[in-house]
Amino acid sequence: MQILAATDFSTRSQRALRRAxxxxxxxxxxxxxxxxxxxxQPQRLVEMEARESExxxxxxxxxxxELRDVRCHPRVVIxxxxxxxxxxxVAQTADLIVMGAHRKQLLRDIFVGTTVERVIRTGHHPVLMVNNEVNLPYEVVLSPVDLSxxxxxxxxxxxxxxxxxxxRLEILHAFLPVGKGKMSMAGLDQADIDEYxxxxxxxxxxxxTAFLLESDLGGLGASLRVEEGGAFEVISAGVDRMRPDLLVIGTHGRSGLLKVLLGxxxxxxxRSLNVDILAVPPNKREDITGP
Structure with missing residues (x-):
């Protein structure tokens, strides 16, 4: 396996390097x-910084x-x-990119995104964003699934x-019972609404359960949890409840202004959850123009 760890020599990227x-x-x-x-920047400064970085x-x-006994290949790229x-x-045929959580710059991030987000958006590699200190291997993992x-x-x-x-893996799914609001407006008893x-x-x-079996993911030994609510609300509550070491989430291939403005x-x-996150873009063969 090939792993790429990006570092800017900050404390944030130091954590990422240790996890990698x-x-x-x-x-x-x-x-x-x-x-x-x-x-x-001026070419002279680029050359000087490159030498110092090496x-x-x-x-x-x-x-x-954590780098002892690891085959490491330092790279300085311009x-x-x-x-x-x-x-x-791409050149390294990396199976995984590991990065630290970058310091956020509000206005720039709204329209462009952080470096981590842009790597996820433009590449086809799983990206592990490391937020927390590195101690043990991941022991508790939460993975939201939307049946996609x-x-x-x-x-x-x-x-x-x-x-x-x-x-210990928990697979989490959020659902919204579409008829609940109409039942409440119609004045039905709470017991009937709860039953629905x-x-x-x-x-x-x-x-x-059927989706996981069809996706050849039935043998993971994962626990399943289905919660009522919007996707981010359920994921955030799941992180608060479970305190996972890692959140595993897939991304959809939306691009352009729609993605930048709507998120x-x-x-x-x-941007919001203080947990290590593995974000996995669609495979190259998948349709990357959908929502």
Whole structure:
């Protein structure tokens, strides 16, 4: 397996590098450690920064305990950070990109997105965004599923890169009983409304079970949980309840101004929840123009 870890030598990326090293140790993967030198500056400064970055990468590899016994390949790349990371991941045939949570700049993020979000949006690699300190391998994993190919692909990718090995996995699905509001407006008894919601929950649970079996995900030993509410509301509540080490979520291939202005559940999760997040874009063969 090939892992790419991006570092800007900050504390945030230090956590990501440690997690990447831990995963590489567990899976016998090779690890490319990439630092991007922004080329939007005088050439003399670019060359100077590149030389210094090579020295710092070498020192970093020797100083981080999680990188011991890992086959590390330091890379200094010139260019725009998000574009350079994606290009290098393609060149390295990376199976996983690991990045730290970047400091947010409100106005720029609204219209452009953070580097992590742009890497997820433009690439086809699973991206692990590391928010928290690295101690043990992931032990508790939460994966929201919306019965789409994208959500099934996210769990498959998590299994492939080894982040759910030995972990307690919960698969979470949000549903909205469409007739509940009309029943309330019609003045029906609460007991009748509760019975309707319970019936809907049972039907959705059966659909979820069938979806996992059809997606060859029935043998994970995961617990299933179906909660009433909007997607982000249910995911956020699930994180508060379960306190997972990792959230695994698929992204849909929406692009352009629609995505920038309206956002998505995944982008809201990336920006709002303080948990490590594995975000998995659609496969290249999947339709990436849908909602």
């Amino acid at each position: 090293g831990q995963l590489a140790q567990a899976t016998a993967a090779e690890l490319a450690i990439v630092h991007v030198v922004d080329d939007d 020295r710092m990468l070498t020192e970093l590899i020797g100083a981080v305990s 260019g725009d950070p998000f574009d350079a990371i994606v290009r290098t991941a 190919d994208a959500s099934a692909n996210a769990i498959r990718a998590a299994r492939t890169v080894g982040v759910i090995d030995g972990a 919601v319970s019936s809907e929950r049972q039907e959705v649970t059966e659909d979820l 998505s559940v995944t982008e809201e999760v990336l």
